[in-house]
Amino acid sequence: MNCPKCQSENIRVQVITETKFNTKRKSLLYWITIGWLVELVLWLFLTLPKLIYELFKPQRFKVKVTNKKMAVCQNCGHSWRV
Numbered sequence: 001m002n003c004p005k006c007q008s009e010n011i012r013v014q015v016i017t018e019t020k021f022n023t024k025r026k027s028l029l030y031w032i033t034i035g036w037l038v039e040l041v042l043w044l045f046l047t048l049p050k051l052i053y054e055l056f057k058p059q060r061f062k063v064k065v066t067n068k069k070m071a072v073c074q075n076c077g078h079s080w081r082v
Contacts, residue, residue: 013082
């Protein structure tokens with residue numbers, strides 16, 4: 001394998017892991033149909049328990065992990081995907 005920039009053969013290949021966090025939310029269909037009504041009723045009649053729940057509820061995350069192979073030239077520092 002040669003570097004495309006300097007044509008050197010002094011190359012190191014690394015596997016890089018990328019992690020992305022996305023918050024999971026309710027769908028648009030839920031909010032259009034009953035979500036707005038449920039939230040309104042909970043805030044009107046159960047204000048204190050709803051407030052405590054909103055403060056201490058666990059966050060829901062969706063984790064996406066991707067692995068990439070990257071080559072790095074040890075002479076010039078150029079990097080590219082393999």
